[in-house]
Amino acid sequence: KHGQVDMAHGAGGRAMAQLIEELFAKHLGNEYLAQGDDGALLPAPGAGRLVMATDSHVVSPLFFPGGDIGCLSVHGTINDVAVMGAKPLYLSAGFILEEGFKLADLARIVQSMAAAAKEAGVPVVTGDTKVVERGKGDGVFITTTGVGIVASGDELSGRAAQPGDVILVSGTLGDHGMAIMAERESLGFESPIVSDTAALHGLIAAMRASGAEIHVLRDPTRGGLATTLNEIAQQSGVGMMLQEKALPVKPAVSAACEFLGLDPLYVANEGKLVAICAARDADTLLSAMRAHPLGAAAAIIGSVKADPHHFVQMTTGFGGKRIVDWLSGEQLPRIC
Amino acid sequence: KHGQVDMAHGAGGRAMAQLIEELFAKHLGNEYLAQGDDGALLPAPGAGRLVMATDSHVVSPLFFPGGDIGCLSVHGTINDVAVMGAKPLYLSAGFILEEGFKLADLARIVQSMAAAAKEAGVPVVTGDTKVVERGKGDGVFITTTGVGIVASGDELSGRAAQPGDVILVSGTLGDHGMAIMAERESLGFESPIVSDTAALHGLIAAMRASGAEIHVLRDPTRGGLATTLNEIAQQSGVGMMLQEKALPVKPAVSAACEFLGLDPLYVANEGKLVAICAARDADTLLSAMRAHPLGAAAAIIGSVKADPHHFVQMTTGFGGKRIVDWLSGEQLPRIC
Ligand SMILES: Nc1ncnc2c1ncn2[C@@H]1O[C@H](COP(=O)(O)OP(=O)(O)OP(=O)(O)O)[C@@H](O)[C@H]1O
Ligand SMILES: Nc1ncnc2c1ncn2[C@@H]1O[C@H](COP(=O)(O)OP(=O)(O)OP(=O)(O)O)[C@@H](O)[C@H]1O
Ligand SMILES: [Mg+2]
Ligand SMILES: [Mg+2]
Ligand SMILES: [Mg+2]
Ligand SMILES: [Mg+2]
Ligand SMILES: [Mg+2]
Ligand SMILES: [Mg+2]
Structure with a gap:
């Protein structure tokens, strides 16, 4: 009707x-x-x-x-x-x-x-x-x-990160959340920010086929990379150290985040994953990720540390260090 | 907060x-x-x-x-x-x-x-x-x-009703839908109409343990018994004949339906099932249902007929016959 x-x-x-x-x-x-x-x-x-x-x-x-x-x-x-x-x-x-x-x-x-x-x-x-x-x-x-x-033995969980492990992301951060925000706020960018929404099981299959010893995989959705890493740190009982310079963020996303007072570390992704693997396999894994269309901008972004406080920390561009906490408050509601 | x-x-x-x-x-x-x-x-x-x-x-x-x-x-x-x-x-x-x-x-x-x-x-x-x-x-x-x-061989579908089969319901009709409607319309009945909401897998296990040859099971939820039987008739390519006198309806539900101009045949149930079984096993199945608390008011309500039009019909209290059609319109929205 x-x-x-x-x-x-x-x-x-x-x-x-x-x-x-x-x-x-x-x-x-x-x-x-x-x-x-x-x-x-x-x-x-x-x-x-x-x-x-x-x-x-x-x-x-x-x-x-x-x-x-x-x-x-x-x-x-x-x-x-x-x-x-x-x-x-x-x-x-x-x-x-x-x-x-x-x-x-x-x-x-x-x-x-x-x-x-x-x-x-x-x-x-x-x-x-x-x-x-x-x-x-x-x-x-x-x-x-x-x-x-x-299959038995192929299960993954957030509990398996170990000190010494290397942390990778499969591509740029914050694309999905900023695509939604830009649309909602009618930010008139010349070329719109495009959501990264994608199914990752093909990329994951390629990553596993590389033979790298993967300990943890997770998709950093609501709460962004920062919150996802804190969840894993807590589940595994470890700390983490990130390199700010290593975090891949598109210039347009970066600019939109700055404009809205948001931090791309807390902005949702819908076609990205975090991988944590044995240090010796990090380069193998990175190559496998980059060889897949959904991992072309993959990067090594940090490593897992022993830390009784389970803090996620970051060395900033200026050589300082800061704690990367969980998302608190409602930064970006209804982005998924 | x-x-x-x-x-x-x-x-x-x-x-x-x-x-x-x-x-x-x-x-x-x-x-x-x-x-x-x-x-x-x-x-x-x-x-x-x-x-x-x-x-x-x-x-x-x-x-x-x-x-x-x-x-x-x-x-x-x-x-x-x-x-x-x-x-x-x-x-x-x-x-x-x-x-x-x-x-x-x-x-x-x-x-x-x-x-x-x-x-x-x-x-x-x-x-x-x-x-x-x-x-x-x-x-x-x-x-x-x-x-x-x-397990292989235990699957059921709406496609297996056969002419000659007997149709049973596990209890009274319309209790859930009328409980919702009475609450919504603030009908001030002395004792409220109570929803029949219940999990039926225990009853079903008892029915199957009886050894009766069950062809179809279905829970008559939205659209009520009338719509559910029409769905099955269409899936199986058969007709059905119900006996109005045999349909179990609680007096309070019947009264509330009359008051609101509703037909209990079209009112949703959330703890009832329709069973269609081989004629020779109908009494066995009925006994098994009645022996279970959720099937205490079970009844044989009709039978499956060959019918190229796949009509569900009913012999009324007065000996007449009428077609029981699908629910059309929005009779009772948001009851589940
Ligand atoms: N309402 C709920 N009841 C029970 N468990 C819940 C509920 N909501 C979330 N969970 C559990 O909490 C954990 C985290 O859920 P969350 O929705 O954050 O994960 P996700 O689906 O990976 O993230 P997103 O929803 O942002 O995509 C999961 O184990 C999930 O099963
Ligand atoms: N949006 C949908 N997309 C795909 N299939 C659907 C959708 N809605 C219903 N169906 C399918 O239609 C059939 C009937 O669905 P329906 O919801 O009526 O069944 P039901 O769950 O038994 O009834 P109720 O929802 O009243 O409890 C099912 O096979 C269901 O999978
Ligand atoms: Mg997830
Ligand atoms: Mg999710
Ligand atoms: Mg979720
Ligand atoms: Mg159903
Ligand atoms: Mg249902
Ligand atoms: Mg349904």
Whole structure:
């Protein structure tokens, strides 16, 4: 009706069935989703342990340079499964739609999801559709859950960083968060800052194939690199020392951060990872990362230290030292 | 701060970590959630095929007689996994919180989730927390995803109903939807209508242990029994004939439906299932259902017919016949 989501689309009857068939199943379509049962019946996953990760996505605006909530919700969950060391196999997607949301925008979002899922080789096998009244939502929220499988011995966790290990990032910092902020604040840059949103499981496979002894992988999303490293430091019971000069940040991101009073270390990424590996393998790993399109700007940024306080510190450009704390406050809400 | 959700609780920093630790992990706590990585590393699931199901929950009001959004979000997803014939193993939970939501209410909801998960033996192993500004959400939305495993040959689908099969329901119809509606409309009944929200995997295990040849199971949620049977009729390419007199409906639900101009056949249930089985096993199955607390009011309500139109029909109390169509329109939005 009028090309908009209405309450009937969430009521469980004909209108919902039609929306699922003509929009969701049409674009996301695959043999599992086509079963049309209460859930998806999937193949036996093979030997190994299961990995499960979930993220609700509430990014605002829904469309931004480099992506939209659709592809973001596919990438984000694939990345959380992949950094556990697992091969992502299947996704589910729950949609919470606001009454009045344009069906054309929804179609764009679902097409973007479908394209991202296809490119990643990880199908959306089951879903759900709810509708809330105008003013009780914000266009669309998407919750994706991913399931993967990891062979015994290939599991990764944030608990395995060891003093002496080397810390790498796969590329420039802050691109996603600043793309969202620039869009929201209508900063009129000549060329827009583009989100880095991407699925990292291919890069990770290449990194593991290098033979480097990887101890930890994590995607520095909300809270940025600073918060992610503090989490790992705490989980592993170690400290870290970063080199400010080594941190890759695009000039445009750097400029936008300065303009808004933000620190790129705390700004979210959606297509980057932190890797912590045995020191002797750092160069091997760096080469493997740089050889992959999503790791072309990879860099060694610091190392793991013994530290009973589990501090993350940084040697600044001027040769000083400062503590890089957790994000506190609400710096950048609704960036994913 | 002030006992309310604020934007910082979703920003990825210290405030979020504290909320997760002191509220979510505290109540939902289990060895998998305690890993604190990007996802949960789970045991190998054993032989069999995976089943995955997801539901976003947006029920309004959040608290209602017989339950709340917390236990509902556990039950609903367990049921979707269980009606596929699978054993539910793990749940994920994504929370979308509205700024200003009372932390005390959130705690009640999470405690209810935790109790439901514990009773069901299906832990919440990973989660996510997002916060949206006041007026961009509605208190809390919860998306749960369930993973289960089903042994080869035990899978069920809506495609297996056959002419001659018998149709059963596990209890009274419309309790959940009318509990929500009565609460919303402030119908001042002497004793409130209580939601039937419950996890059905125990009942299903008992039904399967009876040895009856079960062809289809499904939980008649949004759209009610009428819509669920139409879905199955369409999937299986059959028709159905129901006996109106045989449909179990509580007098209070019946009265409330009449008052509001609703038909209990279209009102949602959250702790009931439809079973379709081989005719010769119907009595065996009925006995097994009645022997379980969640199936005490089970009843045989009709049978499957050959019908090229895939109509669901009903012989009425007066001996007439009418077509029971899909739900059309928005009869009861936001009941789950
Ligand atoms: N947005 C969506 N994208 C893809 N598939 C969807 C979507 N919404 C629903 N589906 C699929 O449609 C079918 C019916 O979904 P539905 O939510 O009605 O089932 P249910 O969870 O059993 O019912 P309820 O949500 O009322 O509990 C399922 O196979 C589901 O995977
Ligand atoms: N509401 C919640 N209930 C239970 N566990 C939660 C909840 N929210 C987050 N967690 C757990 O806290 C940890 C950190 O979650 P977080 O969402 O920060 O990770 P992430 O998904 O990698 O980051 P992002 O959401 O920014 O992409 C994970 O182990 C997650 O399972
Ligand atoms: Mg169902
Ligand atoms: Mg994530
Ligand atoms: Mg559903
Ligand atoms: Mg992550
Ligand atoms: Mg359901
Ligand atoms: Mg998350």
